[in-house]
Amino acid sequence: MSCVSCFTRRRVLQQFRWTGSHCFTNYMAVSTIETIARTNVQLMKGQTTQKHLHKGGSLDLVLYRKSSSQKCHTGYKLHPTGCYPSLQTFKISSPFLSCLRLFSNTTSVLARRPTAAKKRGFSLNPIDDLQPLVQIPLLPQIERVVDPTEEEVQRAAQLFRPAGPKHKIEFVLSAPSPDHAPEHNRPEIAVMGRSNVGKSTLLQCLFREVPDLEVRTSKNPGHTKMANFFRVGRAMTLVDMPGYGHRQPADFVRIVEDYLLQRKNLRMAVFLVDGAAGIASWDTVAIEMIEEFKRPYVLVMTKIDKVSPHILLRNVLSVRQVIKERTKTCLPQVFLVSGVTGDGVPLLQYFFAQVTDSLK
Ligand SMILES: Nc1nc2c(ncn2[C@@H]2O[C@H](COP(=O)(O)OP(=O)(O)OP(=O)(O)O)[C@@H](O)[C@H]2O)c(=O)[nH]1
Ligand SMILES: [Mg+2]
Secondary structure (H helix, E strand, C coil): CEEECCECCCCECCEEEECCEEEECCCCCCCCCCCCCCEEEEEECCEEEECCCCCCCCCEEEEEEECCCCCCCCCCEECCCCCCCEEEEECCCCCCEEEEEEECCCCHHHHCCCCHHHHHCCCCCCHHHHHHHCCCCCCCHHHCCCCCCHHHHHHHHHHCCCECECECEEEEEEECCHHHCCCCCCCEEEEEEECCCCHHHHHHHHCCCCCCCCCCCCCCCCCCCCEEEEEECCCEEEEECCCECCCCCCCHHHHHHHHHHHCCCEEEEEEEEECCCCCCHHHHHHHHHHHHHCCCEEEEEECHHHCCHHHHHHHHHHHHHHHHHHCCCECCCCEECCCCCCCCHHHHHHHHHHHCCCCC
16 A cells, blocks of 8 residues: 655655655656645555545656566556546566656646756756657656656765775676676676667766776777676676677677576666667667567667757657567666766666665
8 A cells, every 4th residue: 555645835745655665756847736635546466546646736746666576567547537647557677666657647748847967068868958849748757767856866976986995986807708797796787789889988977987997988899899897886886798780799699698698686788779870770689689588678879969959859759669669678768878978877877876776
């Protein structure tokens, strides 16, 4: 039994009770809500019920619940009529999190709050910058699984700064096969994608505040030949994978496929797609492979600084289409980043922290 109990005029209170686990929410995009009646949402296996949730105004609320037994994308809707908010669950494969969203029929996507990052000159979520170009919500609330507050983003960024011997950020080793991978019990996030798509550059950008940590990049495809492991304190390990496609290493299949199949620490695969070129046929094959392995992953579009907003928008729409139509273990939210300008990287840092349970 979940009890969504208390709301203020502008913000949903941060804590929600949920049997046996911790729930949280971020903020409400609408300011019109005065009072929202108590509601009880019962979640039973295969069945969800919802009572009248609020009186007047509109509600835009996200709850996350940790779960290890949920399957993927078996979302369903209840009471989607009239002014009643509808309830939809996304169940994302373990050990990630399942996301429960209660939302009204308003299009609140256009009413996003200005972010601290924007004040610094780049967007927290670059997809919001594309929103004025289209009428339909580009990242509807139902897909906005990762939507942190500024304070949460700051806390996540802290993780990517070294802090003495207790929080070292360092290169661990290069593994030519999963048998050579380091043994530890930290959650891992593997960065994958086509050769030259910008995997190593993204890691370089994530670690830009770490002096003496070198992540090698090259303008020639096929540069990274082994899986490179980077430790982020006790929080997580990031893995820079060799790319597939042009000049891929001869034993690519052994390194990447075996890693995906065998690695128990793997919490999430981050699958990079070139934001300027969109999804290529090689990407489609790789997506099919990862779907077959039933590993949770997220699509991240890189090099967004290289392309005009209109072309980027076209590519974002096609990536969203692929996620909707062809994927089951992919997170519904697509991320946009530039490893060169740092656009979108703080949001990704937050996502990494969240997915590895590193935000205390
Ligand atoms: N403009 C721009 N260039 C980028 C970006 N990310 C990577 N690049 C460039 O793309 C080239 C390839 O980058 P890498 O990070 O080495 O690519 P990779 O995916 O690690 O490639 P492999 O190791 O060969 O699989 C380099 O010249 C980078 O400078 C980006 O976000 N924007
Ligand atoms: Mg590389």
